[in-house]
Structures are given as C-alpha cells and as structure tokens.
Amino acid sequence: MIKQWLLTIIIFGPMLGAAFIMTFRGKQDRIAYLSRWLALITSSLVFLISLLILVFFEPDSANFQLVQKINWIPSLSSSYHVGVDGISIWFIMMSTLLTPICILASWEAIQKRVREYMVAFLVLESMIVGMFCALDILLFYIFFEALLIPIFLIIGVWGGVHRVYAAFKFFLYTLVGSVLMLLAIISMYCYTGTTNLLTLMQTRFLPEMQTWLWLAFFFSFAVKVPMWPLHTWLPDAHVEAPTAGSVILAGILLKIGGYGFLRFSIPIFPDASADFTPVVYALSVISVIYTSLVALVQEDMKKMIAYSSVAHMGFVTVGIFTMNIIGVDGSILYMLSHGIVSSALFLCVGAIYDRMHTRAIKFYGGIAKNMPRYAIIFMLFMLASIGLPGTSAFIGELLILTGAFQVNTWIAAFIASGLILGAAYMLHLYRRVVFGKLENEKLNTILDLSPREIAIFTPLIILVFCMGIYPSIFTDMMSASVESLITNYKAALDENAIINLTAR
C-alpha cells in the first residue's frame, strides 16, 4: 500500500504544501514568515519521505518499481502511471534534496512576495519529480511543460535587471522545442494507439518515422541540455535568475535533456539514435570546446559558471551516446555530480552577491582575508568542478572518457581538452575573486558565512566526497537498468542488421 502510493505522495506533497501556503491570511510579515517555514518543512518532509524510495528500491531489478497506475483517459489509453528505475531514482533524490536547499538559500535573499515565491518553488518541485516518475508519455509531457510556468515566474518576478528578456527567451526557446516533441508524441500515439511508455518501448517504429520522431525529441531535449547552438538561453536565464533559481536550473533542469535521451530517444528509437550518434558527438565536441573558450573571457561570475555548465553537459551527451555501460554510467554520475557542484558554485556566487549585490569579477579580489571559511568552501567546489580526483566529477569524467575512448579516440581526445580549459577558467575565476590583494575598500566589512549558509553547503560537501570516494553506492543502484538499456539497444540494432542482411 505505502509502496504503491509513495511516489504519488512525493509528487503531490509539495503541491499540497503550496495550496496550504496560499490560504494564509494576515499581515505581510507574518505571511512571509509562515510561508518560509512551511515551505521548508514541506520540502524537508518530502525529502525524508523520498528516502523511503531508496529503502524500497531493489537494485537488482531493471524493471520499474513502486509503480502506480490509475486509468485516466481510457479513450486515449492514457493513465496516471508512475514508477522509478535505476536511471530516474537519483534524479528524483536530487530534486527532493535541492528544493529545501533552495528554500534555505532564499531565506533572506527574497524579501518581496515571499509567499508566491515559496508556492512557485513547491509547485516546481512537484512538476520535476512528476516528470522523472512519469511512465506515460502524455503525463511526462504535461509535467515537462508545466514546469516552465514556475520557472518563468521565478526568473521574471524575482530576477535581475534584464529578467523579462531572460524569462521570455527561456520560455520561448523551450516551448519551440517542446511543441515539436508534442507533435512527435501525437504521431506516436496515432501509430500505436497508446501513450504508455512501456508499450512504446517495445514498439518498433518504421526507420523513416524514427528519424523524424528522433529529431523532434532531440530538438526538445537539446534545448534543455543545452547543446550548442541552442544554448544561448542558458547564460541569460542563469544571470538573471535569483540564486535559488540558478540552482534549480543548473541542478535539475539541465538534467532533463540527458534524462530524456536515456528514457525516450535511445530505447524508443534505437535505429535513429545509432544513425544520429555522429551528429550528437559533433555538437557535443563543439559545446565542450567552444563554450569553454567563451567561459574564459566572462566578466560575470554567474555567466562563467553558466557557460561551464554547457561545456559539462557536452561531456554528458557524449557519454550517453557512447552506448556502452561505462559511458552511460559515467554520464549519469556526471549529471548528478554536476547537479551538486554547479548548484554549490551558484550558491557560492549567491553568497557574495547577497552581501555586495554585484557579480562582476573585477569588483572582488582578496576576499580570502575576510572570508576564510567561504574561501575554503568555494575552493572545494571549484576543484570539484575541475574534476580533482577524490571529488564526484572526477569519477564521472573518467568513466565518460573511458567509454568514449572505446568508441572513438578522437572524440575522447577533443573532450579531454575541455578538461584543461575547464581548469583554466575555474582557477582563473578563483584566483581573481578570492586571492590577490584586497583592494576594493567596500570588501573590508564583508562578513564570513553564517551558520545558515554553512548548513546549506554541508550536505553538498558530503555528497561531493561521497560520490568521489565511494561511487558504487550510486552506480549499484542504476547498474541493472543501464545494463538492460544497453542490451535492448544492442539487440534492436542487431535485429535490424539481420533484417537488412536478409533483405539483400
């Protein structure tokens, strides 16, 4: 019973909290105070409940677990169908972990319309978790696109100076991609007569149809990843969003693309995926090298980290399309690691932004003197972002490079150069902000991290080391699902080869 309803509780729990917050009446201050606490309590409770997923999850099985299925539109044979497998489990955990962190990070930074802000975040959490759990493609699409609304508001209402431009760009970019996916979903429905993901995974679409459907899905996910040349919304959105918005964007939203490739593109369209692999490689290599170079010259801290995210996601897409267990394992790990590390980096930027209200690199310098604790934490995440051995990113990078090397040495060589560039820009950023002489007089009074901020960083630090030193905790959970993904993919291709051979 609890097993069946667990995911539903996690999906709709935050929404329930949001509905409760909406009912508050009274003075502005009091509403703000209550909203903050209730949002924190709701999201923390949801996180604690979501730990039960780990308890109930059986790592040896590649099937979907904790499944719940309720009939919804029988005439379309669509249902409310949710479940987790090894691929989605860690994304769900990360979403439920990052939301309370985001709420804590906005505790003092957000002063206007606190209630609406908290509601937006809780609704966003619901949508994200729902999207990762959905096993019905219509349901997936609904969550996938509905989460644009809260993000649009978070950027637009609580963002920086150019927030309107950034919010529109973000929304419209994603919408173009996702309506094409909608068309593909409708075509798939018309072809099979169902929107059930499990049935669709077993359907072999005609090769020509696969090409078009794959392209539609790819377009949508490539915007989300984001992949060069569709990445231009990301720097704007990141720069303008409030700190917590950036954290959610980097931590979870960028993972939707990778998750989508693993969940939809590869299992449903294996032939097209194989055909388009070179295209993905090429775009990923450009993403890695080009955006790393762009990141080198940024003068805005957030923008630099945003570009570094694009570069890192280039690694992920290469890893996914290597189509071997090492590569795919690596890219999932790398996505998780990036979710933690770049979230933490955005929080680091947010911490000094809250104090000085500027993100210009020039403004800072020598803050290690007044903020020693901050300097240590920032260094830790900076090094983790570079991929220092012992931190989470190292494992992911190593696995991806190993996987890529088995497929194509050139690709491996190209993306490896991204590591060097990554080290260059991150060290450059760190040196300019933290080290050097303290020249700006305004920085003399800057305060070190408060206990609240340290509480935010602590779980992230633990996770970074945990993933870096003992990654099997994570890979064990997903190995069965990844193996079955690769096996099915290979089987589909082999079958196709046999068909082609007999046709000759």
Next chain:
Amino acid sequence: MDLASTFSIITPASPEIFLVISALTLLMAGLFMSTNSLKIISYSTIIILLLTAILVIQSENTLAFQGLFISDNFARFIKIIIILGAVFSILISFEHLKRSENNLFEYPLLILFTTLGMMLMTSANDLILLYMSVELQSIALYVIATIQRNTLKSTEAGLKYFVLGALSSGILLYGCSIIYGFTGTTSFNGIATFLSTNRSTSPGLIIGLIFLISGLAFKVSIAPFHMWTPDVYEGVPTPVTALFALAPKVAALALFLRVMIDPFRDLLISWQPIIAFLSIVSVLIGGLAAIMQTNIKRLMAYSSIAHMGYSLIGLASGNETGVTSVLMYLTTYTFTIIGTFSGILCMRRNDSPVENISDLTGLSDTHPIMALALMIFMLSMSGIPPLAGFFGKWFIFMSAIDADLYLLAAIGILSTVISAFYYLRIIKIMYFEEAIEPLDAIIDKKSQLALCGSAMIIVFFFLFIKPIHNTAMSSSIIGI
C-alpha cells in the same frame, strides 16, 4: 392533417419553439412593465435558457419539418455550449446595463432571439434553413452591437458589423443558389445523395461551395475574412464583446462543420486544401497581428481568429476524429473566453471601464486572485499543460496527424509559440511590473464568480476529460 400528427412533426424542435414563445411573451410583458423591468426580465431570460437547455438534453435524434430540421447528438452538444454562452453574457451584462442610463430591457431578449437563431443554425439540414437561421442570428446581433446608441464607437462598430455581415450574407446566399442550381435540391441529404451518385462534379458546384465557405468564414471570422472582428470587438461594450466572442462563433463553426462533413463529404478532396489554407492563414494572422495590440479587446479579437483557425484544423481532417477534436476544442475555448471576459469586465478605474493592456500593470500586487485567474486563462490559451487549452490543442493536432496532414499540424503547432509570446506579455505586465495606478476593487460579484469558477474548471479540466471526451465522441457523428 390532424393535430396529433402536426404535433409529432414539431416536437423535435420543442426547445426552439419554447424559446421563441417565451421570448415573444417576455417582449410583450416588458412593454407593459414599469421602469424596473430589466431585473425581472434578465432573470426570466436566464430561467428560460436553462429550461431550454433541459429540453435540448431530452430531445431525441430525429428529422423534422420534412427533413429541414435535424436534431442529433452533435447539435445537442453545440446547443448546450451556445446556451451556456448566452446565460453567461446575460449574467455579466447585468451590472453594465444597470449603469447605463437607458433602461434596456430589450437587451436580454435580443440575446434570446440570437440564441434561437444559433440553435437553428446548428440544427439546419437544408440550405433554406441555413440561410434563414444565419439571418435571424445576425439581425439580432446587429441590434445588440449598436445597443449603446448614444456612443459613437458603438454605433460605428455596429454599422461596420452590419455592412460586412450583410455582404457575407449575400455571398452565402449566392453560394446557396449556385449549389441549388447545380444539384437541383436544397436539402443536405439530397445534396449528399446527388454527390454520391454523380461521380464527376462540375466546377460550378465547386464555385458555389467556395462562396458558401467564404460566407461561413465571414461569420466565424476566419482570415482573410476577419477584418471586421477587431474593430467590432473594440467598439462594442465589453459584455457584448463577450457575447460575440463565444456563442455566434461556436454556432457558425458548428454550421460550417455540418455543411462540410454532411452534404459535401464526398467533395473532401476539393475542400480540404481550402480549409487547410484558411486555417494556416488564420493562425498566423491571429498570432502575428496580436503581438502589436495595446487594447485587450483587440488582442482577444486576434486571439479568437487564431483559435478559430485551430478549430478549422479539426475540420480539415474531415472525419469523426476531427469533429470530436473541434468539440473538445470548443469546450475548452468556452471556459477560457468566459473567464477572460469576466476578467476584462472587472477592469475598472475611477468607476469607468478601462481596456488597455497596460492598465493591467502590476495587477498581481493589487488584485492577486484576478491576476492569478487571468494568468491561468492566458496560459490555457497558449496551450500550456495541464490546463484545459492544452487538451484542446492535443485533440486538434491529433486529428490532423490522424488524417496525415503533417504540414498543417507542424505550422499550426509552431504558431502556438508565436501566440504564446503575446499571452506571456500579459503575464509579464501583470506579474513582472510594479503597479503605477491600481484598478478599482472588484464590485461585480457575478463577474468575479465567473472569473474564479472558470479558472477552477480550466485548472481541474484534466480530471473531467474522460466524460467530456466520451460525450464529444458520441456527438461527433453528424446526421442520423
């Protein structure tokens, strides 16, 4: 002919007969009543419409008046939407009429007459009834458009509407006569039989059909026959705009569907490209022209052109799936329009109505609930899930893909992104900007109720898709 058989002939039309008798009685009563007649008459019209709705639900699938009049599931579905639209427009115009100095008890009655025309339009099974019902509906609407006879804007809009409406009626009639000339019959069943027996169709018949399509496109305000819509929407008082945006469009679209799918089904190959072209032009013009608008009523006019364009995509598929999708789309459209126009009616400053989009600046600060509801409508119209509008779009594009109209579907779905831009702009104005001069507090409880009610329906639409879709599917077979 004895009384009993006469009675059995007219029973299928009992809702319409009931409506016309009560409307005439009320008209008479209104003349003799004292100055305070508006309130009584308004409430009586609402009761009459609700009774008519009950009669509509209970009516059976039959032909009446020698096949002139048809009562089928399809007609019933549309009639319920029309009555809903009429009840809504009477409810929201109440406050407005009370404020205007002249005691216009005719207004609710005119709505009854136009409703009668629309109900006959959905039941027309003959070119004669088609034309008569369109005229009945239009003439009542011409008067309604000029109801505020002492303002320049309203009379101008009314005149424009009348001239262009008369022109389109002429085109419609011309099309009907050509079709009659080439088929020798005005009955829909007769035309269908003629087309199925005569394989080779003469170009004259196609020309007649094109005239008919143009005339109907005028009434539905499909581009390139849409020119009157923005001006009329802007000029007439807002409650009248709300009426125009909903019921007449639904009725005209229903007539359009019936004419195309029932008698001219065998000519699908001839009219499908025309309809597809009209829908592409409508969604593009509706989307692009709305971007530059500053008046929210003009914006809604262009938005309705785009919405009608999407509905035509369902018609272009030319099968039952297409009809179902149009019915689903119209259902979602109804609630969005009801909600949006209630919102526009609530826009008042210093006790007089305002209608610029910029007047909504910072609405989320001053009127949080109204802003939230309007945001829901805007997102629903741009087709963002899980709101009702998304499901409307889903079914429309499903029917297009089902009929292999891939290009049409692709253009249509990309133009939803264009439309999303201007809907988002309204959200931006309400949420991202600070209020300069706030609107008045909402005093009209009826509009507020309609606003919140339809917002709830749109948000929770996904819970009711199953019954609504089943009803729409059973109503999608046109004819008996």
